[in-house]
Amino acid sequence: MEEQDLVDIEVTHDDPDDLVDSYSSGISDFPFHRQTVVANRLLAGQPDTELRSLTHVDEEEVKLLEHQVDAAHRALFEMDGKALLADEVGLGKTIEVGMILKEMHYRETDDSVLILTPAQLAKQWQGELLEKFGLEFVCNYDDEFQGFDAHNRIIASIDTAKSDRHRAMVLARDWDVLVMDEAHYVKNEETDRYELIEKLTYDYAFFLTATPIQNELTDLYNIVSLLRPGLFGSRDTFHQYFINSNQETLVNRDELQRRLGQVMIRNRREDTDIDFTDRVIDTRTFEPSEAEKELYDEVTKYVRGAYSQDSGQKLVLMLLQKEVVSSPAALEQTILKMLDEQNELTHRDELETILDKIDAIDTVTKQERLFDIVEEVRENVDMGRVIVFTQFRPTQRQVLQVLDEQGYTTHAFHGGHSSQEKEDIVDQFREEGGVLVSTDAMNEGRNLQFCNIMVNYDLPWNPMKVEQRIGRIHRIGQKREVYVFNMGLKDTIEEYVLDRLYHKIDLFQQTVGELSTILTRLEDSGRSFEDEIFERLTNADSEIDLENDFDSMAIDLEEQQDLSQKVEEFNSGVFESFDLGADDD
Structure with a gap:
């Protein structure tokens, strides 16, 4: 964070013993140094580790919970603005990032911000940041979006950012802040998503995931290494030191937790005061009517026959099977469209029979x-x-x-x-x-x-x-x-x-x-x-x-x-x- 002179330890040794020794010697003076910096600031009347922007958050729009405030504070001032927010599902990681971005905006350290999300969550992020924190972002799905070089606060799907059309411009910029939601999407180092994040240039980064480990501990290694390269040493060293040969048993757990403590914040439901309702x-x-039953049977028979002859129709046939239990109106619209678009349709008689069955439903x-x-x-x-x-x-x-x-x-x-x-x-x-x-x-x-x-x-x-x-x-x-x-x-x-x-x-x-x-x-x-x-x-x-x-x-x-x-x-x-x-x- 701006004006904060905290030690940032990166480990690059390949030998496991050297790895631990280096980590231990480097970390020993870390708490004392940080306490000294904070104490000096307090004496100078400069409370730089306060979340001063929270007084500007509308309490009617968002209720800030203690664990969220604590996470935002730690991410900014104890982790030097690079943190993995790994709260369990439902605890409000988006709110934590909102507080972080609000504070950075207050301190004018967010001239360029890139938020990468799965496609279906981009608009949700845009709405929540605006409604709860008054932070305006352009989304790559907005009509006014003109490219990654045309705006300073952007929310985009990670797949849009890595596309051939936009990738070069995304990588060309030096971003002040990178936020990546559902960070487990980049757990595989062999994917284009991983390569994009690895090559991005940024000063501060906040990754979010409720599932930092999905299949194996390497998932966690890859995600953390994007945030803090070298924290766990090389991939081989990591496997040698923390995972046994069959990758089913965690070893040297205390050491792993100590290193995670530099970069990861994880709140659990039982650790919060939130009382989720039942x-x-x-x-x-x-029981469907006789007419509805006949319609369902007719559609299912058609779907099975058509699919056996042409599996390329799968999406349309799947749609028909869903619509027939939703409403006759939904099914009718699709059938009429199919008849209208294909004059030489092979199954025209069957589709017209389905229309007759729809008409019979009172x-x-x-x-x-x-x-x-x-x-x-x-x-x-x-x-x-x-x-x-x-x-x-x-x-x-x-x-x-x-x-x-x-x-x-x-x-x-x-x-x-x-x-x-x-x-x-x-x-x-x-x-x-x-x-x-x-x-x-x-x-x-x-x-x-x-x-x-x-x-x-x-x-x-x-x-x-x-x-x-x-x-x-x-x-x-x-x-x-x-x-x-x-x-x-x-x-x-x-x-x-x-x-x-x-x-x-x-x-x-x-x-x-x-x-x-x-x-x-x-x-x-x-x-x-x-x-x-x-x-x-x-x-x-x-x-x-x-x-x-x-x-x-x-x-x-x-x-x-x-x-x-x-x-x-x-x-x-x-x-x-x-x-x-x-x-x-």
Whole structure:
């Protein structure tokens, strides 16, 4: 940090004994030196280690928690502005970075800031920094974004930054501050992402991840080495000294923890005063009408036949299978589009038969049952606020229409709204109550703790998307129990996913971090969770085969869950007794 003359020790020896000796001799004078610097400043009336900008943070926008303030302070003044923020999921690492950037802005040490995130989180970062800390950043998805040399405060997806179009300019600049969210994305030193970060030039850096170790201890080595090159010596030395030959047992744990103490801050839920509310799950499956059942069977038959003839249609066919359990309206729009775009379509007769089946549906079961849930809420909850999630705009329009006809106060939220429109919609929902029907565009940085009830009208096949939906209301600041209603049609793919997969791994009680670990391990084969579901659906020759296939997938999930728990146990071994209080001796 500016004006702070702290010792920064980098170890470059290859011999393990030299490595420890060098570390020990170098660190011995470190606490005394730092205490002397701080004492001199205090005597001179210069409290440079105070977070002076916090008095300018709007308490109505963000409640600063003790562990967050402590993390920001340590990152800036004890780690010399280079820190790995590794709090467990849900403890507000973004808030910690917001405080850090606010303080640097106050001290005018942030002339150029680059924040790199996964693509889906870029807009969320932009919104939170502006709303909570008054910090304006341009995002690479904004219309006004003109390149990495045209702005001084940029939020961008890491994949955009490493692209052939932008990479040279990103590397050409000397950045004051680099922030990298989900830092485990660069755990592999053989990737373009890792190479980009390794070559970037910056003065201060703050990396965020709740899972610094995902598969093996080398993950942690790679991430930390980007922040503090040489802290662990060479990669070979690191393996020789800290990991036994089969890489399953951690050795020299105390030494590892001492070095981590220079660069990593990790708060755990049990170490904070945060009292997370309970999450209550209510899954309701309904018997479809005869017409709905015939439509489902017709679509499934078409999807299986078309996929066996042309696997290149996979995405479209997968879409049809999801839409048929969402709403006839969503399915109809896609079928009509397919017929319109391909005059010589091979399966035209089958698609027209599906349209006939749609026309035969008089009552949509899910819509009728949604009234039951909304009415329960209206009678028992203040202002009757409910968020209803669907993946499809036609479903959203249809649900809004029937709710309006029943006299409910409704609000629509989707990706077609401008940023300001989205703000206004959320404000109206907060003030007026009623039912907000949203597509998954709501996942982009919206915190809705003023509502504690949500409905999954249709279920994404990707469990992370389900948890992201729930995370809009079940987060820091939620003061009430959270109720999640899952709706599904019996004897459909939806029921299989719900009962045989999601409940099998207790999806609805998992955290994002735990889910990420499970899915990362499951998807190492190169196929996504959604691909697995679709393949099993299309390849089953009978209902019994389908049941067996999903049971098999559930067993795979349980195995991955066991592995993820072992990873967490290993993490706990690494971080056990990790000094979160930054005691200097």
